Amino acid sequence: DTEVTQTPKHLVMGMTNKKSLKCEQHMGHRAMYWYKQKAKKPPELMFVYSYEKLSINESVPSRFSPECPNSSLLNLHLHALQPEDSALYLCASSQEIHSYEQYFGPGTRLTVT
Amino acid sequence: GQSLEQPSEVTAVEGAIVQINCTYQTSGFYGLSWYQQHDGGAPTFLSYNALDGLEETGRFSSFLSRSDSYGYLLLQELQMKDSASYFCAGIAYSGAGSYQLTFGKGTKLSVIP
Numbered sequence: 001d002t003e004v005t006q007t008p009k010h011l012v013m014g015m016t017n018k019k020s021l022k023c024e025q026h027m028g029h030r031a032m033y034w035y036k037q038k039a040k041k042p043p044e045l046m047f048v049y050s051y052e053k054l055s056i057n058e059s060v061p062s063r064f065s066p067e068c069p070n071s072s073l074l075n076l077h078l079h080a081l082q083p084e085d086s087a088l089y090l091c092a093s094s095q096e097i098h099s100y101e102q103y104f105g106p107g108t109r110l111t112v113t
Numbered sequence: 114g115q116s117l118e119q120p121s122e123v124t125a126v127e128g129a130i131v132q133i134n135c136t137y138q139t140s141g142f143y144g145l146s147w148y149q150q151h152d153g154g155a156p157t158f159l160s161y162n163a164l165d166g167l168e169e170t171g172r173f174s175s176f177l178s179r180s181d182s183y184g185y186l187l188l189q190e191l192q193m194k195d196s197a198s199y200f201c202a203g204i205a206y207s208g209a210g211s212y213q214l215t216f217g218k219g220t221k222l223s224v225i226p
Binding site: 040041042043044045048050055056090092097098100101102103104105106107 | 157161207
């Protein structure tokens with residue numbers, strides 16, 4: 001199984017809502033990532049987890065809260081988002097934090113109204 | 114931090130060869146990866162160079178010159194399905210045992226008949 005799955009595929013939420021994005025992989029990878037990608041732009045790293053511990057937090061606003069319940073799961077909790085947060089949110093995993101090959105999920109297309 | 118530069122757009126004819134260049138400025142440089150992303154899709158890993166020289170994977174090859182801080186992706190026997198965005202991504206050591214993948218802005222390749 002070389003797949004990273006993400007749910008939901010699409011999400012529309014108001015600025016006062018609380019929602020969560022979910023990511024799962026069963027490749028035994030020990031590093032997992034959240035990226036944000038705006039249209040026609042490259043993915044921007046948000047968070048990195050290594051062995052279920054937060055390794056990198058790229059100065060992301062606190063309205064985004066990551067969680068790694070176990071080595072296969074990664075969540076991104078969303079609260080009080082702004083319209084400019086609308087983007088494609090990509091989850092990825094790799095064997096280790098220094099691995100050059102990351103496997104990306106299909107992403108969640110988020111629209112904040 | 115990392116900075117990677119690549120052309121924004123390239124157009125090539127089906128069956129031809131195209132080269133996408135990437136120059137980088139990175140402290141703690143570890144290696145250079147290449148990813149392909151079709152519109153609406155997730156990035157997929159293509160190739161990686163940690164050492165100088167050419168890496169070949171089927172129709173795709175990637176080259177790195179660490180002394181020149183330069184790499185390229187070579188696509189041969191272009192097919193229409195190769196129309197996509199191509200990102201070079203640098204891996205750099207970011208301290209405290211952490212590594213970070215930073216994407217270039219991407220090159221949109223259009224393959225024409």
